[in-house]
Amino acid sequence: MSTTTETVGDLLREWRRRRRYSQLELAGEAGVSTRHLSFVESGRAGASRDMLVRLSEQLDMPLRARNRLLLAGGFAPAYGERSLDEPAMGEARAVLDAVLAGHAPFPALAVDAHWNLVAANDAVMALLDGVSPVLLAPPVNVLRLSLHPQGLAPRIDNLAEWRHHLLERLCMQTESSGDARLAALHAELAALPFRAGTKPPVPVNPVAVPLRLRAAGTVLSLLSTTTVFGTATDVTLAEITLECFYPADADTRAYFLRGAANAG
Structure with missing residues (x-):
């Protein structure tokens, strides 16, 4: 049984092409010799830890990918990967x-x-x-939860528009990261049963794509914002994204405020 081992050259070429850098451009931006970079990619020369760190920074590689590059070069990973339950992650949690x-x-x-x-x-x-309880069994994938026929999809009034938004976002994330699991998730979600209209989805909001979700006899209209830990040096923390939803109209705001008042 044969196994394949990632090489520094393979990873650098992959990420350089993903970021649309030529060898000349990457070498210049990272402050290394174009000739040496060429030799590293071809396997004719090794690279120091410092060089790999500089190249990964210039390529804006995710922390997990930077660790893979260092391991391929024979170096220890630079970034830890801790559970959110660990004491060291207490402040972040x-x-x-x-x-x-x-x-x-x-x-x-x-x-x-x-x-x-x-x-x-x-x-x-x-x-x-x-x-469906099946969709709520851990790990709960929120995109699957949104687009699955047994999830929220039947209650999303602008499903065509929301589906297009989520799949496009996931596609861009997959292309940017090269993550095979994201690619598989995109293929799965794109193949879910969906009654397509004869026309492209028509925007229901002129400035942003809302989630229009039916709940308790009303249609909630929500806009989302995305937040990340911009200075994270831990792989787990760097990969966390917060999605906060805001009311897109007065009726939606009143719905949630009323619910909070009743709960209180």
């Missing part, structure tokens, strides 16, 4: 929990690099009535 709680009474959640749910506030959980 506190920030995450504070954002989710502070966004109440409006929905907010956190996902990992593959869109699996990390945490959510009560407003999110209240919107999941009627969702």
